[in-house]
Amino acid sequence: xxxxxxxxxxxxxxxxxxxxxxxxxxxxxxxxxxxxxxxxxxxxxxxxxxxxxxxxxxxxxxxxxxxxxxxxxxxxxxxxxxxxxxxxxxxxxxxxxxxxxxxxxxxxxxxxxxxxxxxxxxxxxxxxxxxxxxxxxxxxxxxxxxxxxxxxxxxxxxxxxxxxxxxxxxxxxxxxxxxxxxxxxxxxxxxxxxxxxxxxxxxxxxxxxxxxxxxxxxxxxxxxxxxxxxxxxxxxxxxxxxxxxxxxxxxxxxxxxxxxxxxxxxxxxxxxxxxxxxxxxxxxxxxxxxxxxxxxxxxxxxxxxxxxxxxxxxxxxxxxxxxxxxxxxxxxxxxxxxxxxxxxxxxxxxxxxxxxxxxxxxxxxxxxxxxxxxxxxxxxxxxxxxxxxxxxxxxxxxxxxxxxxxxxxxxx
Amino acid sequence: xxxxxxxxxxxxxxxxxxxxxxxxxxxxxxxxxxxxxxxxxxxxxxxxxxxxxxxxxxxxxxxxxxxxxxxxxxxxxxx
Numbered sequence: 326x327x328x329x330x331x332x333x334x335x336x337x338x339x340x341x342x343x344x345x346x347x348x349x350x351x352x353x354x355x356x357x358x359x360x361x362x363x364x365x366x367x368x369x370x371x372x373x374x375x376x377x378x379x380x381x382x383x384x385x386x387x388x389x390x391x392x393x394x395x396x397x398x399x400x401x402x403x404x405x406x407x408x409x410x411x412x413x414x415x416x417x418x419x420x421x422x423x424x425x426x427x428x429x430x431x432x433x434x435x436x437x438x439x440x441x442x443x444x445x446x447x448x449x450x451x452x453x454x455x456x457x458x459x460x461x462x463x464x465x466x467x468x469x470x471x472x473x474x475x476x477x478x479x480x481x482x483x484x485x486x487x488x489x490x491x492x493x494x495x496x497x498x499x500x501x502x503x504x505x506x507x508x509x510x511x512x513x514x515x516x517x518x519x520x521x522x523x524x525x526x527x528x529x530x531x532x533x534x535x536x537x538x539x540x541x542x543x544x545x546x547x548x549x550x551x552x553x554x555x556x557x558x559x560x561x562x563x564x565x566x567x568x569x570x571x572x573x574x575x576x577x578x579x580x581x582x583x584x585x586x587x588x589x590x591x592x593x594x595x596x597x598x599x600x601x602x603x604x605x606x607x608x609x610x611x612x613x614x615x616x617x618x619x620x621x622x623x624x625x626x627x628x629x630x631x632x633x634x635x636x637x638x639x640x641x642x643x644x645x646x647x648x649x650x651x652x653x654x655x656x657x658x659x660x661x662x663x664x665x666x667x668x669x670x671x672x673x674x675x676x677x678x679x680x681x682x683x684x685x686x687x688x689x690x691x692x693x694x695x696x697x698x699x700x701x702x703x704x705x706x707x708x709x710x711x712x713x714x715x716x717x718x719x720x721x722x723x724x725x726x727x728x729x730x731x732x733x734x735x736x737x
Numbered sequence: 738x739x740x741x742x743x744x745x746x747x748x749x750x751x752x753x754x755x756x757x758x759x760x761x762x763x764x765x766x767x768x769x770x771x772x773x774x775x776x777x778x779x780x781x782x783x784x785x786x787x788x789x790x791x792x793x794x795x796x797x798x799x800x801x802x803x804x805x806x807x808x809x810x811x812x813x814x815x816x
Contacts, residue, residue: 387753388750388753389751389752389753390753392753451781451785453778454774454777454778454781455774455778
């Protein structure tokens with residue numbers, strides 16, 4: 326079976342417009358969460374968000390494209406360009422052997438709202454002719470294909486907050502099977518809109534710690550009260566190991582396994598004891614051919630909701646056994662990024678990769694007093710140096726979707 | 738602002754082209770790079786700006802900047 330490696334990473338997030346900037350802030354525990362500015366938050370219960378700071382689309386795209394590409398797709402394109410640049414693939418791969426698997430939890434909800442308003446106020450014949458191709462949740466994959474001349478397999482995964490975890494897992498399988506030599510895999514989200522935020526508020530899923538935005542996303546903490554909605558994009562370039570070696574690529578990490586399951590339990594609540602997530606973790610370890618004693622770090626889904634953090638803790642204990650679970654550092658970088666939904670899985674895979682590569686475990690920066698049911702080592706407050714070989718990254722989405730990615734530090 | 742400048746402004750805005758490209762003879766498709774959806778959006782832009790409806794048959798005939806200006810003048814739009 327072909328081995329799969331990552332050779333490029335790209336990200337635009339509430340904590341930075343590049344991977345480097347985002348990572349530095351994640352390690353330093355600098356929050357990207359603040360009072361919401363993209364929407365008037367007056368009527369929302371949650372008035373805070375992780376917004377991409379000082380974002381000006383004209384810095385990246387010409388005028389025409391800015392108007393025809395939803396914000397969510399812009400983020401995917403920006404992250405893809407950065408990842409592609411870092412990979413050095415340009416000119417070294419036949420376009421038909423370069424794929425794209427880039428999804429979104431929601432898609433172009435901002436465009437949807439805007440054109441719905443036009444339709445109601447001015448009539449359906451005033452709907453922007455670009456509405457459909459701007460709004461659909463697969464268009465980022467298509468746009469990135471055009472932007473980077475990726476003419477191979479191309480589609481989107483759509484599994485809410487597990488979207489880009491699935492993109493990476495599926496891309497790994499596609500490369501293993503020989504369907505593609507390299508794939509841009511990831512996701513993006515731009516959900517800070519009237520119905521995007523309003524909808525999650527109605528689910529009581531969002532933190533209402535409006536007076537302390539930077540400490541509102543506090544995964545595993547006793548006083549956590551929901552997730553913080555965020556936006557961004559994250560993409561990795563994945564490649565067949567031999568293909569990457571042959572062209573002398575700088576290999577960042579190996580993707581050694583993935584596990585995917587469904588809770589088949591409830592549309593939004595995790596299964597009791599994190600049963601579905603536990604199976605995904607086990608499957609990922611099995612696929613990677615490692616035992617629970619070999620896991621050196623877990624980047625948790627860690628959303629800061631009551632249910633997720635307790636059940637994910639249980640899932641880790643079930644999958645690794647209590648002894649190993651208590652030994653392994655587990656952190657949630659959502660403590661500073663907030664929850665980028667469809668971009669979260671790929672963003673966190675990148676943080677996991679950097680943890681392996683640099684030997685730094687990013688902290689759960691905002692954790693002060695752990696919930697008594699959350700009794701693992703969550704790396705509270707400060708980053709930690711450690712020599713890591715294998716790491717896991719969990720992503721869980723509404724619908725009961727669970728995916729775990731296993732990464733390995735790359736050594737020849 | 739003259740009718741000509743208003744039309745040019747809409748074209749520049751919708752198609753993201755440079756002002757010097759927007760000559761009277763410029764063809765929307767070959768000279769200004771507009772595909773069929775771009776051209777439909779452009780028509781909607783003229784309709785909004787000048788408060789009229791251009792039916793599809795008429796719209797299909799408007800292939801250059803000059804033709805649009807002529808058409809609008811014929812509809813009684815001057816400035």
